[in-house]
Amino acid sequence: MEFVVHSYCLKGARQELLLPPITLIPASLTLTVAELIRLTVTEQIAALSVQHWLEHLSVREVLDRQYLSEHDIRQQAGAGAIAMPQASAPAQLDVGVxxxxxxxxxxxxxxxxxxxxxxxxxxxxxxxxxxxSTLAFIRLVPLIGG
Incomplete structure (x- = not known):
């Protein structure tokens, strides 16, 4: 069975989406809060990693195509072929941490x-x-001055 977890930030009376909603498929329908947090954080990192990795690759590809230097072009042409640099993946997060x-x-x-x-x-x-079941993680942000 699938469950959606929403993450919000409460700023005074305003409610803002903090992270995109994620879908959990727990092995058991009875969980502790710690298990729920562990599952949620793991899925959030997976979802954000894919999203940011794709964004990183797209941005990197555009920048590399736009700003491949004349020196790089001449050097690669001398070697027989001009190729766009391959974007590297962003650093991985430690899920346990x-x-x-x-x-x-x-x-x-x-x-x-x-x-x-x-x-x-x-x-x-x-x-x-x-x-x-509705599940929500709510980040509390104190109002300015108290």
Whole structure:
């Protein structure tokens, strides 16, 4: 069964999408909050990595085509063929480190997790997923001056 997790940032009365929604397919319908966070962060990194990798390759390709230097062209022509440089992939994130940051962020209340509108309190708290479960990660941003 698939579940969508939405990530928002609350700035005063405004709610802004923080990360694109991701779809989870948990192995079990009963999860702890820690397991939910672990699954969510892993999927968010995977989705963002693909998105940014494709954007990086596209930008790199355009820049390389536009700004291939005359020196590079002459050098490659001397070798028999002119080829566009291959874009390198951006650095990979350490999923384990990012999961630990997220778990610590939950414990320090940097963000909240809601399941069916109920704020979850502890990492070891169990939740039962089922249709129509709604899941939201809410980043709290204090108002200026307090």
């Amino acid at each position: 990012e999961v630990e940051r997220a778990l610590k962020g939950f414990e320090t209340r940097a963000f909240r997790v809601l399941h069916n509108g109920v704020m979850l309190q502890r990492l070891d708290e169990s939740i039962q997923l089922g249709p129509p």
